[in-house]
Amino acid sequence: MTERTILLAIAGGVATVTLNRPDRLNSFTAAMHAELREALAEAREDASVRCLLLTGAGRGFCAGQDLSDRAVAPGAQGPDLGVSIETNYNPLVRSLRDLPMPVVCAVNGVAAGAGANLALACDIVLAARSASFIQAFCKIGLIPDSGGTWTLPRLVGHARAKGLAMLGEKLSAEQAEAWGMIWKVVDDERLMDEAGALARHLATQPTRGLALTKQALNAASTNDLNTQLDLERDLQREAGRTEDYREGVAAFVAKRAPNFEGR
Structure with a gap:
């Protein structure tokens, strides 16, 4: 039996x-993309899941597309890469951004x-000190x-985005942190411990409110101020009707720790 290319483990509110x-x-x-779609759908449909943690096995996070899976023979017509993008990569990026919970990424090697x-x-990216982008x-x-031409300029600015895209130079995890491209660099041996602890913490927080925060921040990249103010009004109205908001206020007034249920 062929070993699965995507592993999914659900425990303590974390997928x-x-x-x-x-x-x-x-x-x-292509087969790996299909398995990943299944895993993300299962995590999304499981009511116990309140945070998703994405990482890679072995010494690397992900080297991108396996070129041998769509090799081009000498003299042959080039493949329509737009089909691969539309079928696999674009839905993957949209799925991660639209997932109604925080998504933590632990980059354990080359990305x-x-x-x-x-x-x-992903929403919060931690990288091992030896990792690179x-x-x-x-x-x-x-x-x-996979959203690179949209994400990079917004994270690091146009000058750095163009340098990274046109030169293809390796960017260390520490430089990525310094440029604001990722959240945090962690010593290699501590990466999964810290990423797991962060994911478990997020899984105890007001999940719906975090999902709405994620929605608002994602929309801010393209909205003008007036549109964003209207969106904040609408999403705050929705957040204010959640059970977690009621619990948060009650806990604050009673000076106790809140018990959020993600509702």
């Missing part, structure tokens, strides 16, 4: 999704190409995909 092709630095195939932009599509597309004549 841990592990990219599991360590011999290929967790590079994507290259689509693998780098997959990590950046590479926009490797330019090395094979392609453009950054």
